[in-house]
Amino acid sequence: MAVKCSRCGKPAVAEIRYTRSRLCREHLIEFIERRFRKGNEEFKVFKNIRRIVAAVSGGKDSLAMLYLLHRFSSVYGYEIIGLTIDLGIDRGKEYSTKSVEAAVESFKKLDIEYVVVDLSREYGYTIDFIRDRGRRLGIRRPVCSVCGITKRYIMNRFALELGADAVATGHNLNDLAQFIFTNMYGGHIDELIKMYPKLPGGNGFTAKIKPVFMLYEKETTLYSILNNIRFHHDTCPHLENGIGGRFQTAIREKLEQLEEEFPGFMLNYVLTYMRRIRPLMVSGSSMGGDGDGDSGEKISVGRCRICGMPSLRDVCAFCSIRSRVSLKVSETISRSRGD
């Protein structure tokens, strides 16, 4: 038996417990879009941003982000370039192939200009290859860490090459609640400070934005379903113990339990951190925190000897991985930007 929308009386598709409302398809979309706009306006996410590289994995978070960015592009005055990376993860599930397909399908549907970066073709390795041979080649980092370094490097590099003002990623509210909690627990202040809707660029880094930071994971999924977005809902085959391992998974589940018991818990937790705690931290830190995108990353960094991208060491983490898996390093030098 159908439940009625609190606003119009049509059949409700979801219950938003933290606002004590039940909403129909139309009013749920409106609710999610309003929260997207309110959150990004409060933290001035789109201020001075004219061109955004939207990093899309093919999952529901980054695809919901893409649709929301696209829907409000003329309101905030930015253009979008899609970026998706074929990481070469297969494991009998065609994980990467299906992810890239879902991303490209949406880029085409929305008529968004896009780039597909094939890790194997561009850089000579795949994530599966690192999992299988990484240790023997002297790469001690876990495969998820190599994957993270690879994605961040490619996003930043292509954003710079495409002349973008910001890279947008689909981190949702549940992700941020988990990262804030675990970084606080571990005392990782430099990581904790990054948990913010907008990080300024500069010094060889593009600004980073998280436009769906205020949407629960359930909301990005509902938004995708209601907009008939075809997303890839497999989990990565290398994720054996959940995102970030057993400890991180446990924290995520406890936070979900708290949300179930006290609706709005994660939203309050994340917003309290962003509004009241982080501002006190940034004043004493190396990274500019005004979020306006014009203050630049204040850590002074050198340049990677191989690729010319910013790096704290002589050779950046990405090039040191590459140098162990491929002999085609000279190619990288000829492709480097030289700034």
Place this chain on the structure above:
Amino acid sequence: MRVKVRLIRENRVVDIDLPNGSRVSDLLKKLNLRSVSHIVIKNGEPIPESYQLADGDEVEVLPVVSGGL
């Protein structure tokens, strides 16, 4: 009453017996799933936790957890 449930991630269909008048939230409890991390879908459209199920209903359950990317 009996409800047919397709678990999307596991790609498996199960029949669940519930007391008459049970809601979606009762179904999720019976399956030991949290409503903050699952969406129940009927005829292609999501339905809220307070939706009252009927005998013979067929629904799908989609977990919302990220794929890891």
